Amino acid sequence: MNGARPALSLKGRALRYLSQREHSRPELERKLARHTEDAEELARALDELQAKGFISEARVVESVLHQRAAQYGALRLRQELQRKGVASAAISEAVAGLADSEFDRALALWQRRFAAATDAREHARQSRFLLARGFSGAVVTRVLRHRPDNAD
Known part of the structure; x- marks a missing residue:
């Protein structure tokens, strides 16, 4: 042998x-x-x-969303599923299911990573970070304007 x-x-x-x-x-x-x-x-x-x-395509979608949804926005998750070769209909359905939680996920990520933006430069840096993670511009704006004492 x-x-x-x-x-x-x-x-x-x-x-x-x-x-x-x-x-x-x-x-x-x-x-x-x-x-x-x-x-x-x-x-x-x-x-x-x-x-x-x-x-199973459904398990692939579920796995990606489970592992990545807390860290990434719908745009980034859509790209990842497209790279994996998942069907467009399954991607659209999965991303649509994330719409309701998009702001909450972006806010939680921002709170873990940053304190409040103190100046324009820091604001821009935090904005770029969230945009690069696949969150939409509207969600990023809401997150950066969010105040803990507000019920946004």
Whole structure:
């Protein structure tokens, strides 16, 4: 025995990826394509995994929202789901569900990260931070104008 590990099948590799986190079908296709030149074999393996429920777009969306919604705004989450190859309808539905909590999530992030803006320069820095996190300009304005004694 030389101690070499046998090569994993495409399904084995896919299951290894899926055991680490949820992956969309397009993500798995990209990752597994370099391990085979047979596109039909790859499609069959992914079809089988999807039929058995190992690949689920709904779980990918749920996972991303669960892990990232407290840190990012709807725009950034939309981009991340698009990069993962999630269908447009599922993305729209997921992002629409975040609309009600957008201000509260942005405010909580801002409160964890910053104190009140003391001057225009600090205000601009905080604004850029929240905008880069994918919160809309209207939400950022509301957060930066928020006063703890206000019931905004």
